[in-house]
Amino acid sequence: MTTLRRALVLGALAVLAALLTGLAVLDPFHLRHASWFVAGGVLLTILLVTVALTVAVKLWFARVLVLVVGGIAAVGWGITAWLAIDLDEPGAVVSEVASGDQRLVVLEGAAFTIDPVHRVVLRAGDGPFEQESPVWEGVPEGGAPGGVAFRGRDEVEVRVGSCVFVSRVEAGTLLVDPVHQGATC
Structure with a gap:
């Protein structure tokens, strides 16, 4: 499989993850744990976009930069989502x-x-x-x-x-x- 094809497959998977995250945001079935599905979907989308861009970029320093920025975004989102969900006390x-x-x-x-x-x-x-x-x-x-x-x-x-x-x-x-x-x- 060529590098471009790999990047396109990873990009398509990122789009699919984003669509499933949108469905979790809409929550038509009133899921009790929908916030965890949203948090996981956004995290998966961030990771897939990071990997797709890393595969698509040919320069090594640009790859490192994409990985660092994507890693910071993933860790930042994970901590933010965890804290926000943990604050929602059910009673x-x-x-x-x-x-x-x-x-x-x-x-x-x-x-x-x-x-x-x-x-x-x-x-x-x-x-x-x-x-x-x-x-x-x-x-x-x-x-x-x-x-x-x-x-x-x-x-x-x-x-x-x-x-x-x-x-x-x-x-x-x-x-x-x-x-x-x-x-x-």
């Missing part, structure tokens, strides 16, 4: 109700909040492709929901005081509509 699980493969989870706490904030999320699946969608989010210093329940296969409810919030769920993408915010009816 402590207060309670969980399951129905089949889906779970309604009540969480306490959120990133960058001093006062406790309660929220309810719907989760499905397990592992790296676990899905998660918000259902309800309370206000700072507000109380936890009185109860959460499934209403059939495609509806969930959250009870806060005398209010009952009902949301529809699309099973494949785990799209929740509407997402309720605040503790008032």
Whole structure:
């Protein structure tokens, strides 16, 4: 295989990695760990572009320069992504109700909040492709929901005081509509 062909194959792989990263950014399936897919996709794209340019450049000092710049970009992105993802605190699980493969989870706490904030999320699946969608989010210093329940296969409810919030769920993408915010009816 010629040098140009290798560079073109590596460039095509970089474009494919960038497209998959774009899909992870759009997150049509509400993946719980989508931020890790985005971080990994960007890192893979940086590495593939670096290697493609290294293969394409013929001068040795230009190759070294490309490798140094690409290495700095990869390490910088890795550290930045790790810190940003680590700052996103999911909160402590207060309670969980399951129905089949889906779970309604009540969480306490959120990133960058001093006062406790309660929220309810719907989760499905397990592992790296676990899905998660918000259902309800309370206000700072507000109380936890009185109860959460499934209403059939495609509806969930959250009870806060005398209010009952009902949301529809699309099973494949785990799209929740509407997402309720605040503790008032």
